Amino acid sequence: QITLKESGPTLVKPTQTLTLTCTLSGLSLSTTGVGVGWIRQPPGKALEWLAIIYWNDDKRYSPSLKSRLTITKDTSKNQVVLTMTNLDPVDTATYYCAHRAHGSASPLDYWGQGTLVTVSS
Amino acid sequence: EIVLTQSPGTLSLSPGERATLSCRASQTLSSNYLAWYQRKPGQAPRLLIYGASSRATGIPDRFSGSGSGTDFTLTISRLEPEDFAVYYCQQYGSSPETFGQGTKVEIK
Numbered sequence: 001q002i003t004l005k006e007s008g009p010t011l012v013k014p015t016q017t018l019t020l021t022c023t024l025s026g027l028s029l030s031t032t033g034v035g036v037g038w039i040r041q042p043p044g045k046a047l048e049w050l051a052i053i054y055w056n057d058d059k060r061y062s063p064s065l066k067s068r069l070t071i072t073k074d075t076s077k078n079q080v081v082l083t084m085t086n087l088d089p090v091d092t093a094t095y096y097c098a099h100r101a102h103g104s105a106s107p108l109d110y111w112g113q114g115t116l117v118t119v120s121s
Numbered sequence: 122e123i124v125l126t127q128s129p130g131t132l133s134l135s136p137g138e139r140a141t142l143s144c145r146a147s148q149t150l151s152s153n154y155l156a157w158y159q160r161k162p163g164q165a166p167r168l169l170i171y172g173a174s175s176r177a178t179g180i181p182d183r184f185s186g187s188g189s190g191t192d193f194t195l196t197i198s199r200l201e202p203e204d205f206a207v208y209y210c211q212q213y214g215s216s217p218e219t220f221g222q223g224t225k226v227e228i229k
Contacts, residue, residue: 047158047211049218052218061217108166108213
């Protein structure tokens with residue numbers, strides 16, 4: 001059974017850096033085709049795609065946030081880490097990680113439960 | 122960036138009725154790489170449809186997807202009580218991937 005679980009701080013101050021970790025079980029980040037992405041949803045708003053990393057370390061970022069985001073993976077720990085710098089209250093959202101199995105031509109088939117991050121002083 | 126526009130914003134229907142949700146893309150989608158997700162409060166999004174018309178594993182056959190190019194539709198043939206939720210379309214054929222703004226299906 002494939003599961004993903006997000007972890008990280010629930011409250012962050014403006015201008016600080018956010019580090020979120022997605023821990024995967026039931027799959028390997030080194031399996032050909034596997035990708036793990038991050039998506040967020042501000043309260044009352046739509047889903048917003050942020051970034052994705054693939055088994056071969058290929059990475060893609062949202063152009064509007066690219067300068068603030070870094071996505072990495074630790075295959076030995078089966079974890080994907082998203083770092084977002086210079087946080088602002090508008091970054092308050094539930095952050096999800098999600099899995100895809102067959103490269104960029106496949107949907108996000110498994111999602112974590114999400115973690116709510118509040119940006120406030 | 123491909124913009125996805127969903128309509129209507131809210132659909133008020135009764136259990137047993139048919140729901141038709143629309144997703145329009147600002148440009149032709151590569152190989153119809155369009156997915157539909159269901160989102161309920163407090164739950165993670167659930168993949169329903171991928172490749173515009175293929176049902177994901179375990180999804181009831183009352184859910185169906187259709188369309189190509191720039192116009193796509195999710196149809197729920199007969200609404201069950203558990204189907205009242207928010208539905209999002211997503212294109213994953215072009216980076217950056219993008220989501221629509223969602224359609225809420227509510228009980229009338």
